[in-house]
Structure formats: structure tokens, C-alpha cells
Amino acid sequence: MSALLEIQGLHAHYGAIKVLHGIDLVVPEGQVTALLGANGAGKTTTLRAICRFMVQTSGSVSLAGQPIDNRSTEQIAKLGVGHVPDGRGTFMGLSTEENLRLGSYARSSREGMAEDMERIYGYFPVLRSRAGQQAGTLSGGEQQMLAIGRALMGRPRLLLLDEPSFGLAPLIVKDIFAIMRRINQEEKVSILLVEQNAKLALELADTAYLLETGRVVLGGSSADMRRNDAVRRAYLGE
Ligand code: ATP
Numbered sequence: 540m541s542a543l544l545e546i547q548g549l550h551a552h553y554g555a556i557k558v559l560h561g562i563d564l565v566v567p568e569g570q571v572t573a574l575l576g577a578n579g580a581g582k583t584t585t586l587r588a589i590c591r592f593m594v595q596t597s598g599s600v601s602l603a604g605q606p607i608d609n610r611s612t613e614q615i616a617k618l619g620v621g622h623v624p625d626g627r628g629t630f631m632g633l634s635t636e637e638n639l640r641l642g643s644y645a646r647s648s649r650e651g652m653a654e655d656m657e658r659i660y661g662y663f664p665v666l667r668s669r670a671g672q673q674a675g676t677l678s679g680g681e682q683q684m685l686a687i688g689r690a691l692m693g694r695p696r697l698l699l700l701d702e703p704s705f706g707l708a709p710l711i712v713k714d715i716f717a718i719m720r721r722i723n724q725e726e727k728v729s730i731l732l733v734e735q736n737a738k739l740a741l742e743l744a745d746t747a748y749l750l751e752t753g754r755v756v757l758g759g760s761s762a763d764m765r766r767n768d769a770v771r772r773a774y775l776g777e
């Protein structure tokens with residue numbers, strides 16, 4: 540399986556606060572890779588560092604063999620990296636449909652926009668019934684769906700998903716994870732998933748990494764990670 544995203548020696552800091560201390564990781568093409576870790580380990584910062592969003596970085600990051608660590612956030616989005624940030628990044632005063640349209644800014648052409656919108660409504664039918672509704676009035680689950688839908692409008696090759704389960708009821712989370720699996724399988728979109736709920740993440744992911752205080756301390760197939768004693772004790776509550 541070839542690497543879609545390859546990170547080597549990635550450092551990140553917010554001013555004087557150093558958060559990532561040289562991490563290496565790979566997201567294989569077509570796969571779901573999970574990034575696990577406790578609060579404050581640096582998971583959100585890793586996603587921000589990949590798209591050079593709100594954090595200073597050094598180190599090498601490449602997408603399909605092409606370096607992106609010298610590109611702007613906007614260029615990285617145009618090259619096919621869709622970021623669903625923590626807090627979801629929804630424009631609360633705009634409607635659902637306007638938010639989806641904004642997601643297409645990362646594409647080179649507007650062609651096929653109506654079809655893409657239909658495809659997204661196919662995954663998330665509730666968004667169609669909320670098309671004209673102000674995004675700020677959507678439920679938490681609907682807002683998460685909208686955030687994923689908006690990223691998909693950019694036709695990404697790689698989706699960076701930050702805590703999609705955050706603050707949502709278990710049944711909604713189950714639905715959203717099932718749809719993420721379909722998106723991965725049907726659209727061939729690779730996913731790097733940050734998730735505090737390790738059990739859920741390991742069910743969806745093919746491979747996973749464990750981050751502790753800004754360093755990768757473990758990596759492997761999800762099956763191996765599930766069998767690892769330290770992971771079981773600290774992250775699976777077993
Ligand atoms: P959580 O699940 O709690 O979000 P995380 O693993 O995603 O944890 P990060 O959000 O990446 O962790 O935070 C890592 C460290 O970076 C924390 O100590 C946090 O306080 C710090 N940090 C995050 N954002 C900023 C910022 N904008 N300015 C300064 N420090 C920050």
C-alpha cells in the first residue's frame with residue numbers, strides 16, 4: 540500500500556510553546572489511520588501542522604510524494620487535503636447550503652458542484668431537509684455532518700477529521716462513523732482520524748498511532764493496537 544501522506548520529523552510550536560517534538564507517521568492510500576492520545580498530547584496540533592493552520596512548523600510533510608510543508612493552508616487544501624477542525628469551523632450565520640458551497644473553494648473548477656451537493660445529501664439526508672436553515676440552529680450531530688460535507692465539497696484525497704464524536708450522543712456517533720466508513724470505501728478518500736474514543740477509532744481504522752506529549756510512542760495495525768496491554772489499560776479501559 541503506497542503512502543498518501545508521509546510525515547517525517549514534524550515539529551510544531553505556538554510561539555514559545557513546543558508541542559510536537561519530531562513525529563513520523565504515514566497514512567497509506569485508501570486507508571483510515573487513527574491518531575490516539577490523551578488530552579493535550581498534540582493530536583489537534585498534528586492536524587493543524589499538516590495543513591499549516593494556526594501553528595508554526597518544521598519538518599517534512601508530503602502528499603503523494605509531493606512536499607507540502609512549504610505550501611500555504613489554501614494551497615494544501617487545493618492539493619486535496621480536507622480539514623474538519625475541532626469546533627467544526629461552521630459559519631453559523633450562513634445556511635447549510637451556503638456552508639456546503641463554501642467548501643468548494645478548494646477546487647479548481649465549479650464544474651460538478653450540483654452533483655457533489657447531491658452526493659453529500661445522499662450521505663447525510665438530514666442536511667437536505669436543513670438546506671435553507673441557518674447552520675447555527677442545527678443540532679450538534681447535524682453540524683458535524685455539515686462540517687464533513689463541507690470538506691467533501693473540496694473533493695479531497697485525504698480527510699483530516701478532528702474528534703468527530705465530540706459532544707455527540709452515542710447513536711449519532713455510530714451513524715457518523717458508519718458514513719465515514721462509506722466515504723472511505725466508496726469515494727476512496729483516505730482518512731486521518733483524531734479521536735479520544737480509542738475503541739471507536741480502532742473499529743474504523745486500519746492502522747493507528749499513539750501520541751504522548753508530542754511524540755509517537757506506538758504505531759501499528761488497529762488489531763495489534765487493540766491487543767497492546769498499555770493501550771488496553773490506558774485507552775480502552777480494560
Ligand atoms: P485535546 O484532545 O484535549 O484537544 P490534543 O491531543 O488534541 O488534546 P492539542 O490540542 O494539540 O492536544 O494541544 C497540545 C498542547 O498544545 C496543549 O498543551 C495545549 O494547551 C497547547 N495548545 C493548543 N493550542 C494552542 C494555542 N493556540 N496556543 C498555545 N498553546 C496551544
